[in-house]
Amino acid sequence: MKKINRRKFLILSSSSAIATLITQCSIANTQKNKHFFSSYPQINHSQNGILEIDLTANFHQINLGNKQAYLLNYNGQIPGPRLEAKPGDTIQINFTNNLPQPTNIHYHGLHIPITGNADNVFLHIPPGDRLTYQFQIPENHPAGMFWYHPHLHGLVAEQLFGGLAGLFIVRGDLDEIPEIKAASEQFLVLQDFALDQQGNMLPSQELSIMTGREGNLITANGQFNPNFAIPAQGLLRLRILNASTSRFYRLSLEEHSFYLIATDGGALAKPIEMSELLLTPGERADILIQANREPGKYSLLNLPYERVGMGMMGRNVPESQPQVLATVSYETKVAAVPLPTKLIPVPALPKPEKVRRFQMNHGMIPGQGMAFLFNGESYQPKRIDTQVQLNTVEDWELINTGIMDHPFHVHTNAFQVLSRNGKPEPYRAWKDVVLVRPGEKVLIRMPFRDFAGKTVYHCHILDHEDLGMMGNLEIKA
Ligand code: C2O
Ligand code: CU
Ligand code: CU
Numbered sequence: 001m002k003k004i005n006r007r008k009f010l011i012l013s014s015s016s017a018i019a020t021l022i023t024q025c026s027i028a029n030t031q032k033n034k035h036f037f038s039s040y041p042q043i044n045h046s047q048n049g050i051l052e053i054d055l056t057a058n059f060h061q062i063n064l065g066n067k068q069a070y071l072l073n074y075n076g077q078i079p080g081p082r083l084e085a086k087p088g089d090t091i092q093i094n095f096t097n098n099l100p101q102p103t104n105i106h107y108h109g110l111h112i113p114i115t116g117n118a119d120n121v122f123l124h125i126p127p128g129d130r131l132t133y134q135f136q137i138p139e140n141h142p143a144g145m146f147w148y149h150p151h152l153h154g155l156v157a158e159q160l161f162g163g164l165a166g167l168f169i170v171r172g173d174l175d176e177i178p179e180i181k182a183a184s185e186q187f188l189v190l191q192d193f194a195l196d197q198q199g200n201m202l203p204s205q206e207l208s209i210m211t212g213r214e215g216n217l218i219t220a221n222g223q224f225n226p227n228f229a230i231p232a233q234g235l236l237r238l239r240i241l242n243a244s245t246s247r248f249y250r251l252s253l254e255e256h257s258f259y260l261i262a263t264d265g266g267a268l269a270k271p272i273e274m275s276e277l278l279l280t281p282g283e284r285a286d287i288l289i290q291a292n293r294e295p296g297k298y299s300l301l302n303l304p305y306e307r308v309g310m311g312m313m314g315r316n317v318p319e320s321q322p323q324v325l326a327t328v329s330y331e332t333k334v335a336a337v338p339l340p341t342k343l344i345p346v347p348a349l350p351k352p353e354k355v356r357r358f359q360m361n362h363g364m365i366p367g368q369g370m371a372f373l374f375n376g377e378s379y380q381p382k383r384i385d386t387q388v389q390l391n392t393v394e395d396w397e398l399i400n401t402g403i404m405d406h407p408f409h410v411h412t413n414a415f416q417v418l419s420r421n422g423k424p425e426p427y428r429a430w431k432d433v434v435l436v437r438p439g440e441k442v443l444i445r446m447p448f449r450d451f452a453g454k455t456v457y458h459c460h461i462l463d464h465e466d467l468g469m470m471g472n473l474e475i476k477a
Helices: 015-021 156-161 178-182 206-211 462-466
Strands: 033-037 043-045 050-064 067-074 080-085 090-097 106-108 130-136 144-149 166-170 184-193 217-220 227-231 235-242 249-253 258-263 266-274 277-279 284-290 297-303 323-331 354-365 369-374 386-389 393-400 406-410 416-420 433-436 441-447 453-459 470-476
Touching: 043 050, 050 080, 067 080, 144 156, 144 235, 144 284, 156 462, 178 235, 184 227, 184 323, 206 462, 217 323, 227 235, 249 323, 266 284, 277 284, 354 406, 393 433, 433 441, 453 462
Parallel strands: 033 050, 043 080, 050 090, 080 166, 184 235, 227 323, 354 393, 386 470
Antiparallel strands: 050 067, 090 130, 106 144, 144 166, 184 217, 235 284, 249 277, 249 297, 258 266, 258 284, 297 323, 354 369, 393 441, 406 433, 406 453, 416 441, 453 470
8 A cells, every 4th residue: 555645634524434434244233143052151271281272252142141142252151261371381272263254363462472373363264164273371471361352353343342352361470479369369351242122232333433332231251240259358359351342441449449460461569559540442450459448348430531532523422420340348357468568570671772653643545534543554464564673672652643542552572661741650560552642652662572473563442453553563583
């Protein structure tokens, strides 16, 4: 594709201009298989260094909380099975695509090979086909919360919005810290859905696709307002994933502050106290909650947040009321568990070999319609946008000159955020998604380690990704 002249872009201002965005063959309109599967929590741990699992992507009726719904799912459940492994383990996923569309799997946040049948987002698995994913978790892989989801360009938003996502946990040093071991551990996968009365997926409106589709049914682990028990005086370790296509969660727990112990890529050096937490799509947060209030029930709330600026035709007006996502209930008292004071060191990265700039925006491509762009370019599968050298460190300056929030994500290597609008970050953390708001300039530092090949970076509002806000990254050996 020819380089797009930036002056030719017009900020989108009429809905007719985006009529071209309507997804032609939306899965919401395709035929459903009328199988019934009861939903049960499936956890697969590695054994003797091996994790082997049969994983099937389906489109059929399942239980979503107390509702029957026709959704996309892995192994009949939403969210998909939770996989747990340790550094050094070999993973084998025997995948079957029973969807009426092609798909593939991305292992979000894992530091694993990007070539062959590993974390290769360029694989294409047609309907009815099988593929065996195989890779090893490096011996020095950090402990943390990662996840898997489809990543076939053009269908990513639709397939995540249909329900396809599962956790991939790497166990390690963080889990062995005595106070953390003593905490009761729970996982919280946040997803939203748009269903009609019969439990069929509602087709998304073109305008909501442009801002990023959201559904008004919010589930936590595929349930509505699940309950988490916490022993009075004890600690609850809540490990949260935003697996929504576009929805942001601004979390707070009634009458409690919480302590952030790990972010996307693993542990912090010490817990950070917070009263609320913004989790954009793809981001994870591992928090400790201290049960030191009056015994009772407390709501985990989603507070309003506006991620689309004014001028977007009055759409996406945020819910003005907090929504209850889950409930934390005090239980029988245990001996008080203190908070850990020290976690895992987060070393500073060496000075960068190179500094690059990525401008995020959207506009109209004459004759093509609406596009979401990096440096004025819409995604082209065959073009290499960014070439880096293995075993180097780079600084990337992420600039949002548009009017919508964009959570920037890069595959394979975690990064550290250095500053936001020139203001240094208050603490070091390993991240793989970082929010860049309109007008912001976020500076990140990233090492390219171990794995050469081709992968991608993109906005994790997955409609934006499908609409072109993605680039190919080549890591050269
Ligand atoms: Cu979770 Cu390329 O994304
Ligand atoms: Cu990813
Ligand atoms: Cu975006």
